Amino acid sequence: MNDWKTQSWFGRDVAAGTYLNAELEITESYSGRNITIPIRVLRGDAPGPTLMVTGALHGDELNGTGAIRSLISDPDWGPDRGNVIMIPVLNVLGFERHSRYLPDRRDLNRCFPGHAAGSMATRMARVIFDAVVSRCDYGIDLHTAAVRRTNYPNARADFDNPQCLRLATAFGAGVILDNRGPKGSFRREATAAGCPTIVVEGGEVWKVEPSVLECMARGIVNVLKELDMLDGEPEVPDNQVKLKxxxxxxxxxxxxxxxxxxxxxxxxxxxxxxxxxxxxxxxxxxxxxxxxxxxxxxxxxxxxxxxxxxxxxxxxxxxxxxxxxxxxxxxxxxxxxxxxxxxxxxxxxxxx
Known part of the structure; x- marks a missing residue:
């Protein structure tokens, strides 16, 4: 990595205090064309940690996508310090089919950290892990309930990991579950690799629900404040519920x-x-x-x-x-x- 004034992200130089819209190649289609994930890299003026925020790891779970888009739609929004990597749709192949899964019916959220010579899903997971997770210090992964269900917004974190619990508390969803995630899940494997990551669940599939979007957007800003990437104190409810x-x-x-x-x-x-x-x-x-x-x-x-x-x-x-x-x-x-x-x-x- 270069010095803070200029860093290389996804093959392009990005100056401090600016942003980059990039595409990460993750696989190829049946016709041999490249399949890419759209990513925005926002860089602060001063050094700080790097936070990744991901949506639609399950391709039909769109509240997180809406929350990320609501923030990046403001041209003046971004960190004062550090970097924020915003990925509105992580599972673009599922997203294009309005499906939770990849075309081969695999769940991408059970395939991390992936394998360069494995199935399509594990190859995609490996690319994401190497290109994004390995360069980030913290993570927020936004989800909804599965099909035909809805969730009251809640953060899920490994309570045995102080940094995960710190992120979940700062997010301010009001309800926090002690949950490290199943083996192969994005948050569990990212945390194990040294990038403490939480999941936030809220609402239903196939929708962007305004109140859930607002909760998620506030939570992202809260975490940036907690990590001193933005000025101010997180706006969190008093005495959040911690559930085991x-x-x-x-x-x-x-x-x-x-x-x-x-x-x-x-x-x-x-x-x-x-x-x-x-x-x-x-x-x-x-x-x-x-x-x-x-x-x-x-x-x-x-x-x-x-x-x-x-x-x-x-x-x-x-x-x-x-x-x-x-x-x-x-x-x-x-x-x-x-x-x-x-x-x-x-x-x-x-x-x-």
Whole structure:
């Protein structure tokens, strides 16, 4: 790497205080044409760390793409110190097919750090790892829930890694999960390679949801402030919830679900979560909260079969904690607005 005034990124020189729009070649198409990932490199005027921010590692998860685009659309936005590597769509082959996966059905987020002589997916992962991850000091990887599900915005980090926990706390999503990620995942392998990386989940696939976008954009700016890449203090909620245990509450019978909670709701043990019945409102049965908790994810498809996941709960320590979390989330404008917006995507009714 050259001195700070000029650095080489993706084969081109970039002066301090400027930005570069670049293309990273990751593979070839069936016709032999190069497949590239668009990248923006933003450089501060003064030295500092290098942060990568990635979206659409799963090609149908677009809230992160929207958040990154919202920031880079401002020609005056960028770090005062250090570098920010912004990648709106990491899995461009999945993105072009509106698909989570690559054309060969592999999950790119299980293929890191990759292999130069492996499958297409592992070769792509190796190129990304060598060209981007190896040159970065920190990372934020933006995701949504999987298809037919939605997530209340939450950061996921390895609590045993102080730098990951620092990033997740500074991001300010309000809810933080202790989760290092599965083997081969981008965040786990990047962290193991010396680039502490967190995941932020929020919203649904195939959409850019304004409140989730706002939460993610604020979080990126917060992390830059935490790393002293921008002036100012991170704008984070008071007493963010740190969760070590989560559980999917699953359907016991097939039928049609009436939901009684929405993403971000807090619940207490025994509280009704959803009521399941036939299409003619017969044979009703009810899903009950197994512990005090917060709804961090749920299905958006009301028709279920036995065993299908319905509500994803994070365990809270007591009803008192649940009440405190509810007050704190309502006190933070972004969390409050996100709860309101996400609840409109699900029909929520009081238990009868």
């Amino acid at each position: 245990t989560t559980k999917w509450v699953r359907a016991e019978r097939g039928g049609f679900m009436d939901m009684h909670v929405s993403p971000g709701s807090t619940v207490v043990t025994g509280q009704p979560l959803a009521t399941n019945s036939s299409l003619l409102q017969e044979d009703q049965n009810r899903l009950i909260a197994p512990f005090d908790g917060i709804v961090i994810g749920m299905t958006t498809l009301p028709a279920v079969q036995p065993g299908e996941p319905v509500i994803h709960l994070g365990r809270l320590s007591s009803p008192k904690t649940a009440r405190r979390v509810r007050r704190q989330s309502q006190a933070d404008e972004i969390q409050r607005t996100t709860q309101q917006h996400l609840s409109t995507n699900i029909q929520v009714t009081p238990p009868g």
